[in-house]
Amino acid sequence: MYTYIGYGLLIFVLVKLKRVNNLPIVKYQLPSIVHLIAAYNEEKDIRKKIKNSLELDYPESKYEVWIITDGSSDKTQEIVKEYKKVRLFHQDKREGKIHAVNRVMPLIHSEVTVFSDANTVLNREALKLLVAHYQNKEVGGVSGEKRIALEKSDDASSSGEGIYWKYESFLKKYDYKLYSVVGAAGELFSIRTDLYEHIPKDTLIEDFYLTLTIAKKGFRIAYEPNAFATEKSSSSVKEESKRKIRISAGGLQAIWRLRDLLNIVKYGWLSFQFVSHRVLRWTLAPLALPVVFIVNLILALNGQVFYQVLLFLQITCYLLAFLGWLLQKQKLKLKILFVPYYFVFMNISVYLGFIRLVTGKQSVTWERAERKV
Secondary structure: OHHHHHHHHHHHHHHHHHOOOOOOOOOOOOOOEEEEEEOOOOOOOHHHHHHHHHOOOOOHHHEEEEEEOOOOOOOHHHHHHOOOOEEEEOOOOOOOHHHHHHHHHHHOOOOEEEEEOOOOEEOOOHHHHHHHHHHOOOEEEEEEEEEEEOOOOEOHHHHHHHHHHHHHHHHHHHHHHHOOOOOOOOOEEEEEHHHOOOOOOOOOOHHHHHHHHHHHOOOEEEEEEEEEEEEEOEOOHHHHHHHHHHHHHHHHHHHHHOHHHHOHHHHOHHHHHHHHHHHHHHOHHHHHHHHHHHHHHHHHHOOOHHHHHHHHHHHHHHHHHHHHHHOOOOOEOOHHHHHHHHHHHHHHHHHHHHHHHHOOOOOOOOOOOOEOO
């Protein structure tokens, strides 16, 4: 209850008690930016991405778009070459996104580096809104908001993913109000370029790891909900599962590598947020679900009415999840029906992610999830 609901309520109350005020956005000298995009076999979306990137509201003299197409076997590289304002980096060998980023980052000398995914579209004001937070010297990175483009009627993968990200956006908003965002999403985030550190080449979710290494240095990761990246939802639950399993494996890997963040004496609020928002969600909470059900069943069989009611609610939740699985291909207006299904689906992904991590089957050159057209 604490992991999925209690923490959100707690930080909301803590922020109100602290009476946190957001940093006002004022006119100041805009920093130079390199917008770095890693694009692997993105021929379907890359033209739209380039057009969107070049039309963002930012002074041309301080803004560059760099695209890495390492390992692409389609026409992505050829399409990028058509745009003279875009700088292309390519090698034939595919070694994973983080290897590509590590290769190019030493060449960047702008004050700020912005990262976004090749299949997302940014709102026109996104860059100015992101960099405004760097007025605060304590800010080392800024996370934008991920938005899922939903139809009025959508299937399980779309509806569940959209509702999940709305809740994640709420948590990130109050995480930053309290102290810092606990890991940015790769769809859209930025960092002070000089804070970048070479990331281990086997890192599975580099955006999360990178921003937390910056936070470990004492910098805050800000959140700007009005700078957003919009993408289509996964084309199916099967495709969304690929993504969730990889993220779960990467999250568990990052928790181990960042385990010194568990020292609340040294890291204070950041440690509290790291454990509450991330560690519990990827470790104890999924493990607790079957234990809670079994213990609840034993107590209910002993005739205690309170535990019988709780068992009824648990069974109802799992039955709704099963119903969501049966109806996953259906497009329903009542998206809330897919919440129990997506909740169970996410936690199963953690178990599968753990298995892939310990067996070494989760590669950094992962197969990307197909998105809806």
